[in-house]
Structures are given as structure tokens and as C-alpha cells.
Amino acid sequence: xxxxxxxxxxxxxxxxxxVIQAIRVGGLAPTKGPRIQAVLRRIEEAFGRFELPxxxxxxxxxxxxxxxxxxGPKTARIVLLFARGEPRFPIxxxxxxxxxxxxxxxxxxxxxxxxxxxxxDIPASLQLPLHLLLIEHGRRICRPRPRCPxxxxxxxxxxxxxxxxx
Ligand code: SF4
Numbered sequence: 001x002x003x004x005x006x007x008x009x010x011x012x013x014x015x016x017x018x019v020i021q022a023i024r025v026g027g028l029a030p031t032k033g034p035r036i037q038a039v040l041r042r043i044e045e046a047f048g049r050f051e052l053p054x055x056x057x058x059x060x061x062x063x064x065x066x067x068x069x070x071x072g073p074k075t076a077r078i079v080l081l082f083a084r085g086e087p088r089f090p091i092x093x094x095x096x097x098x099x100x101x102x103x104x105x106x107x108x109x110x111x112x113x114x115x116x117x118x119x120x121d122i123p124a125s126l127q128l129p130l131h132l133l134l135i136e137h138g139r140r141i142c143r144p145r146p147r148c149p150x151x152x153x154x155x156x157x158x159x160x161x162x163x164x165x166x
Contacts, residue, residue: 008050012040035070042068052079058086073112081131087124090131091115094138101142101159 005011011019020033040050047053052061058080065076077090091099091111099105105114122130141151146163154160 008040012037012044031070039068039071052083058084058088062088073115077115081128085124085128087119087122087127089115089118089122089127091118092135094142095131095134097144098134098138098142101146101157101162102153103158 005014005019005022014037016034016037019037020029023029023033023036026032043052044050046064052064056064061080061084062076065071065079066073074090074092077088080086080088081090091105091114096105096111096114099114100107104118109117141147146159148154148157148160148163151157151160
């Protein structure tokens with residue numbers, strides 16, 4: 001995408017079909033392409049440039065991000081954690097599955113409640129590495145059909161006996 005669009009202005013001004021083509025490899029391009037352009041327009045309208053302001057508080061940025069098309073709590077938290085290092089722990093489908101099996105997320109808890117609790121329970125410096133490691137663990141070992149015999153957490157996991165052979 002960088003070679004086709006050297007600047008954010010060019011992304012905004014490009015024909016939607018060109019943006020869709022540029023991000024096709026990432027999946028859901030017909031939905032994401034127009035949203036990327038709409039989000040960039042909103043950021044430029046709000047702040048006069050294609051950047052989130054450094055001076056905004058995490059709460060202000062979180063509210064703004066949630067007002068953007070296609071941005072929900074998980075995506076807003078990803079932006080805050082990855083771009084700002086703010087302790088806002090995002091839970092995706094892999095982390096939810098692994099977290100519920102390990103007991104990090106109590107079963108009746110909603111995802112919003114779980115994310116807010118983990119914001120406080122996980123030390124800020126560990127949130128990004130733990131987020132990435134749990135996703136990797138969910139993709140490779142604790143899959144929908146988990147590979148418990150191969151899992152380094154098998155002796156500590158309350159769910160390890162709940163599954164048959166992988
Ligand atoms: S022991 Fe099994 S259920 Fe528990 S985290 Fe490991 S793979 Fe997942």
C-alpha cells in the first residue's frame with residue numbers, strides 16, 4: 001500500500017476500488033477500504049491532520065475512536081495499546097477462548113467487563129507482550145480443538161482434562 005499511496009492524502013483521494021485492490025490480501029477489502037477512507041476523513045476533520053493528537057487523554061482518544069465507522073472496543077483498545085502503550089487490554093477471539101479455558105476470564109463475564117478488569121489486573125508493561133503471546137498460543141496450541149498434551153500450561157490449566165485427544 002505504501003508504494004501505491006505515498007501519503008494519507010492520496011489514500012483519501014484515491015478511487016475506492018484502488019484502495020480495495022491495495023489491501024485485498026488482508027481480507028474483507030470491500031468493507032475495510034471505504035472505512036479506511038472514511039476514518040481518515042474524520043481524523044482530518046477533527047484534528048486538521050492525519051494523526052491522533054499527542055495531547056489527548058486516553059479517555060478522549062478512546063471515545064473518539066469508538067465514534068469512527070467500523071471501530072468497536074477491541075479495535076479502539078488495539079490502537080491505544082499498540083500506538084500509545086496505554087494499558088487497555090484488547091481481547092480477540094483467540095484470547096477469549098484461551099482466557100476462558102485458563103480461568104483468566106470468568107465464564108459469565110461479558111467481554112467488555114473482562115477487558116476492563118484485565119486493564120487493571122495485568123501490569124501495564126506486560127499487556128502488549130501478553131496480548132501477542134495469548135494470540136500465538138490460541139493459534140498454535142489452544143485451538144478450538146486444543147492440543148493439551150503439547151501445552152506448556154497443561155499442569156496449571158483448569159480445563160486441561162476437559163478435552164479428548166486432539
Ligand atoms: S492445557 Fe489445553 S485447554 Fe489449557 S491452555 Fe493448554 S491447550 Fe488450552
